[in-house]
Structures are given as C-alpha cells and as structure tokens.
Amino acid sequence: MRKIMLAGRSGAGKTTLTQALKGERLVYRKTQYVDFTGALIDTPGEYVETKRLGYALALYSYEADVVGLLLAADEPFSLYPPCVTCMVNREVIGIVTKVDEPDGNPRRAAEWLRLAGCKKIFFVSSYTGEGIPEIFDYLKEEGDVLPWETKQKTTKNHKKVKKIIE
Ligand SMILES: Nc1nc2c(ncn2[C@@H]2O[C@H](COP(=O)(O)OP(=O)(O)OP(=O)(O)O)[C@@H](O)[C@H]2O)c(=O)[nH]1
Numbered sequence: 001m002r003k004i005m006l007a008g009r010s011g012a013g014k015t016t017l018t019q020a021l022k023g024e025r026l027v028y029r030k031t032q033y034v035d036f037t038g039a040l041i042d043t044p045g046e047y048v049e050t051k052r053l054g055y056a057l058a059l060y061s062y063e064a065d066v067v068g069l070l071l072a073a074d075e076p077f078s079l080y081p082p083c084v085t086c087m088v089n090r091e092v093i094g095i096v097t098k099v100d101e102p103d104g105n106p107r108r109a110a111e112w113l114r115l116a117g118c119k120k121i122f123f124v125s126s127y128t129g130e131g132i133p134e135i136f137d138y139l140k141e142e143g144d145v146l147p148w149e150t151k152q153k154t155t156k157n158h159k160k161v162k163k164i165i166e
C-alpha cells in the first residue's frame, strides 16, 4: 500500500480515519505528535492551524507517497490557502470526512478542497465505513490483495488489512 500522510485541522477526523482504515474500534485519542507507524502517517491538527508548523508538514510529506488533506463536512470554513498543494511534491488528495453528519455540507467542503488544489476528492465516514474501500483502492499497489477481493473469513481479512497497512 502506498504511504499516506493525513493532514487537517484538529477534529477533522484524521485519527478516527486511521482507525477505520485499520478496522479498529473507534476510540477518541488526541494526536500529540506526528505518528509514522506503518503506511498511515497521522499528524496533529495544530500543524495545519499554525503557520510555522505548516511548513514542517511540507517537510514531513517527503516520508509519504500521497498527502491527504482532510476537511470535515461540517467545518464552517476552510483553513487551506488557495493552491496550497503546490507546497509539496507529492500527490495530494482531498478527503471530505464526516459525510454522515446531518448538518454537514460535503459539496461545500469538496469545493474548498478543490480551491486548495486537490484534483481528486474522496467522501468518507469513519462511522459508517462509506468511502473507505475507495481510499484502499486508490492506495493499493501491485500485489496488494484487498480484504473484499478474497473469500476468506472476516478475522483473516482483518489480519490481511493489518499486513498491508503495517
Ligand atoms: N460524525 C462523525 N464524527 C466523526 C467521524 N470521524 C471522526 N469523528 C469525530 O470527530 C472527533 C475528532 O476526531 P479525531 O479523529 O480525533 O480528529 P483528528 O483530526 O485526529 O484531531 P487531532 O488529533 O486533534 O488533530 C471525534 O469525536 C470523532 O469521534 C465521522 O466519520 N463521523
């Protein structure tokens, strides 16, 4: 699986998305540091919220193949400057999170991500699992077998996901 670094303001749903991708139980855990474990790089929201730390994010992106900019469907405004994706020389995708939120506006969030420079946008809910397979498909590398591509039982599938991610 290609390595993805997740960035977005605090509460955008980065850590929860990493848990959903790994098939783990969703537990709230404040991210306190840039977490490099496996194919998912989780970052604290403060890096997007603080100008100087934003530059550090651009440096951390060298560790990844893809950068995912997250914006929750219910965020009232975007923190991303126009065309900010040119700050990094990695593919940058937009991920609209919390699409299950009844008061959210996923289309508006997607538009803000497009203005930031994201060409490809995913719509996900870590709560319902919507959009998770599409992210896996996008990050899949030759030789990776995704859980739903086999007929094995769920527990074996979980092990398979862990193997691809870790
Ligand atoms: N409704 C809904 N809530 C979500 C979803 N994903 C995350 N949340 C909630 O949003 C809150 C913040 O989620 P986190 O994943 O911790 O956010 P984060 O981006 O990692 O935040 P920092 O670690 O502070 O940068 C938690 O209360 C989650 O339960 C989702 O898909 N739908």
Ligand SMILES: [Mg+2]
Pocket (backbone or CB within 6 Å): 014, 015, 016, 029, 030, 031, 042, 043, 044, 045
């Ligand atoms: Mg977090």
